[in-house]
Amino acid sequence: MDANAPDLKSWRQATQLVRGGLKRSAFAETSEGLFMTSGYIYETAESAERAFKGEEERYIYSRYANPTVAMFEERLALLEGAEVCRATASGMAAVFAALLCQLKAGDRLVASRALFGSCHYIITELLPRYGIETELVDGTDLGQWEAALDRETACVFLETPSNPTLEIIDLAPVAELAHGAGARLVVDNVFATPVLQRPLELGADIVVYSTTKHIDGQGRSLGGAILTNDEDYVEDDLTPVLRHTGPAMSPFNAWLLVKSLETLAMRVERHAVNALDIAQYLSRRGGLASVLYPGLPSHPQHGLASTQMSAGGSVVCFDMTGGRVAAFDFINALRMVDISNNLGDTKSLVTHPATTTHQRLSAEERAQMGIGDGLVRVSVGLEDPQDIKEDLDQALKAAGV
Numbered sequence: 143m144d145a146n147a148p149d150l151k152s153w154r155q156a157t158q159l160v161r162g163g164l165k166r167s168a169f170a171e172t173s174e175g176l177f178m179t180s181g182y183i184y185e186t187a188e189s190a191e192r193a194f195k196g197e198e199e200r201y202i203y204s205r206y207a208n209p210t211v212a213m214f215e216e217r218l219a220l221l222e223g224a225e226v227c228r229a230t231a232s233g234m235a236a237v238f239a240a241l242l243c244q245l246k247a248g249d250r251l252v253a254s255r256a257l258f259g260s261c262h263y264i265i266t267e268l269l270p271r272y273g274i275e276t277e278l279v280d281g282t283d284l285g286q287w288e289a290a291l292d293r294e295t296a297c298v299f300l301e302t303p304s305n306p307t308l309e310i311i312d313l314a315p316v317a318e319l320a321h322g323a324g325a326r327l328v329v330d331n332v333f334a335t336p337v338l339q340r341p342l343e344l345g346a347d348i349v350v351y352s353t354t355k356h357i358d359g360q361g362r363s364l365g366g367a368i369l370t371n372d373e374d375y376v377e378d379d380l381t382p383v384l385r386h387t388g389p390a391m392s393p394f395n396a397w398l399l400v401k402s403l404e405t406l407a408m409r410v411e412r413h414a415v416n417a418l419d420i421a422q423y424l425s426r427r428g429g430l431a432s433v434l435y436p437g438l439p440s441h442p443q444h445g446l447a448s449t450q451m452s453a454g455g456s457v458v459c460f461d462m463t464g465g466r467v468a469a470f471d472f473i474n475a476l477r478m479v480d481i482s483n484n485l486g487d488t489k490s491l492v493t494h495p496a497t498t499t500h501q502r503l504s505a506e507e508r509a510q511m512g513i514g515d516g517l518v519r520v521s522v523g524l525e526d527p528q529d530i531k532e533d534l535d536q537a538l539k540a541a542g543v
């Protein structure tokens with residue numbers, strides 16, 4: 143160990159985001175190197191043998207580890223306050239690997255009902271195929287968590303704030319109930335990002351991300367990450383499953399993402415300032431059935447959101463009384479805000495969840511989740527908020543609101 147090596151954990155967040163995990167090569171480059179290599183070479187046959195026996199710590203194959211991916215993982219781990227981070231090729235690869243690696247036939251999983259569409263598919267359709275019992279609860283109702291976790295359970299999965307209804311789940315008591323049932327708590331922290339919410343500090347065991355959203359934040363790459371302090375989980379469950387099933391992140395995407403982390407806190411904080419501005423504007427403007435944003439006092443769990451998150455995030459939703467027709471008229475009249483199912487981008491994006499991200503669900507399931515035909519989701523970008531408001535306003539007028 144270099145005696146002059148900095149203690150990365152003692153650095154403040156902004157410093158960790160710029161410098162954490164940086165490993166310079168023999169070329170002494172300023173910026174993080176892009177190691178676009180699938181494999182590594184050995185000096186001797188004996189060295190290769192030792193590496194495969196695990197006697198020599200070194201890179202073996204990029205399905206296992208890669209220097210650029212490792213820089214990204216280390217930087218994100220510092221931000222999250224986690225010992226371990228493993229990057230994956232997409233957010234869904236992270237969710238699936240994080241769950242699958244610790245579950246087996248006969249196990250039980252409990253999850254909140256308000257889930258991202260693909261998470262809903264994995265939990266309600268895919269896992270049951272392999273003999274895993276799954277149950278969905280209303281995540282905002284602690285009584286339902288208590289009832290579902292009154293017996294042996296292997297895993298609890300939830301999303302807070304949820305997509306797209308922005309429900310907030312009280313992490314500390316749910317973590318306690320999960321642990322009481324023998325379960326690990328896995329939190330999908332995509333909407334909050336590690337800048338606004340730190341689930342591990344509230345009792346979660348594992349945090350997953352789609353880095354495609356705010357962490358890239360510029361609409362360029364797919365990626366995911368799994369973070370934890372649970373050594374047994376890493377050793378016995380996660381590492382072997384990642385190594386042998388191969389959802390590895392490309393070094394190129396890791397290189398984009400390690401540079402994105404440098405500006406993550408600045409971007410997420412500004413997204414939240416802009417989103418609050420837009421949410422306040424929409425509430426004042428009137429004509430809408432409801433405006434949903436965790437940072438608004440009118441949000442049913444505003445109090446909880448204020449203690450659990452340091453700001454309300456980048457997504458604002460609203461319900462239009464005119465249903466699908468009004469929502470489509472509004473969306474089609476936008477001149478600047480783009481129609482896209484992505485979120486957390488520098489560009490403001492709008493989506494109609496009932497016909498896109500949550501189309502696969504039955505009308506009854508959507509109703510249970512509060513996803514009506516008039517619901518519109520806006521991912522507020524980094525443009526000047528005045529321009530966003532003017533675009534929303536003219537489009538609402540065009541839709542007769």
Ligand SMILES: *Cc1c(COP(=O)(O)O)cnc(C)c1O
Pocket residue numbers: 232233234235237258260261301305330332333351352353354355364365366
């Ligand atoms: C986008 C998203 C995912 C999936 O991530 P991909 O990178 O698209 O695979 C999972 N959970 C939430 C909450 C998301 O918004």
